[in-house]
Amino acid sequence: MRCSEAIRYKDKSGYDIIQLAVIHRSEKIYNLINIIGERRSVYRMIEDSSKNNMLHLAGRLAPLHKLKLRTGATLQLQRELQWREEVQKLVFPSYITRENIFMETPDMVFSKEHANLVKEGEKWMKDVAESCSITGALITTIVFAAAITVPGGND
Numbered sequence: 001m002r003c004s005e006a007i008r009y010k011d012k013s014g015y016d017i018i019q020l021a022v023i024h025r026s027e028k029i030y031n032l033i034n035i036i037g038e039r040r041s042v043y044r045m046i047e048d049s050s051k052n053n054m055l056h057l058a059g060r061l062a063p064l065h066k067l068k069l070r071t072g073a074t075l076q077l078q079r080e081l082q083w084r085e086e087v088q089k090l091v092f093p094s095y096i097t098r099e100n101i102f103m104e105t106p107d108m109v110f111s112k113e114h115a116n117l118v119k120e121g122e123k124w125m126k127d128v129a130e131s132c133s134i135t136g137a138l139i140t141t142i143v144f145a146a147a148i149t150v151p152g153g154n155d
Helices: 017-023 037-045 054-058 073-088 106-113 115-148
Strands: none
Touching (some): 106 115
16 A cells, blocks of 8 residues: 555544544445455454444444435435444454443444434335325226226126
């Protein structure tokens, strides 16, 4: 790598480029972990000033511009879960349940941050199910009407 020092640079919040990639859902940057093998073990146990590990950071809600890449809350939530699973592969197993200074596990952070998305997803699923029920009823009515209609009319 040409700029191996760049990977160690931290922003004003204390996050380096890989932590920011996790927060901002930047897959290409995140995949650099595989390229920089010697730092991979560091990222497996790295924590910020609030004792948030990489899985806590992945549990935060994605930026709005990333969420909008998927239509509907259900698909957005699916993508968030996939991202979380990917980051979970990186951290040590003991970090999956490790608490930050607010006594929150990564699961708790994810649940809290995504509560509104879950509610929107439930509403969307109910609306889709209702639409399908109405469509099904209309189709059934038409098929039934066609089945009892005598060919050739009432003559």
